[in-house]
Amino acid sequence: MATVLDRVRAFVERLAPEPVCDDCITDRLSLSVRQHANHKTRELAGSPGFERLKDSCSLCGLVKLVISKKLR
Numbered sequence: 001m002a003t004v005l006d007r008v009r010a011f012v013e014r015l016a017p018e019p020v021c022d023d024c025i026t027d028r029l030s031l032s033v034r035q036h037a038n039h040k041t042r043e044l045a046g047s048p049g050f051e052r053l054k055d056s057c058s059l060c061g062l063v064k065l066v067i068s069k070k071l072r
Helices: 004-015 022-028 034-045
Strands: 050-056 063-069
Touching: 004 022, 004 034, 004 063, 022 034, 022 063, 034 050, 034 063
Parallel strands: none
Antiparallel strands: 050 063
């Protein structure tokens, strides 16, 4: 069974290079609380190829903290 981190990473990678916010991750992955997505995106932001910054979310269109996977 995939962990929350695995599910968040896979979702962000599927959308790459488009950025996505924690709220949309929470919604689309049916996570119980937004803090799960927030914690995992902060964890991913420390991984090579992932970037977390303030930008427009590709799903909801709002400007907020988003995460994206950069394509090489």
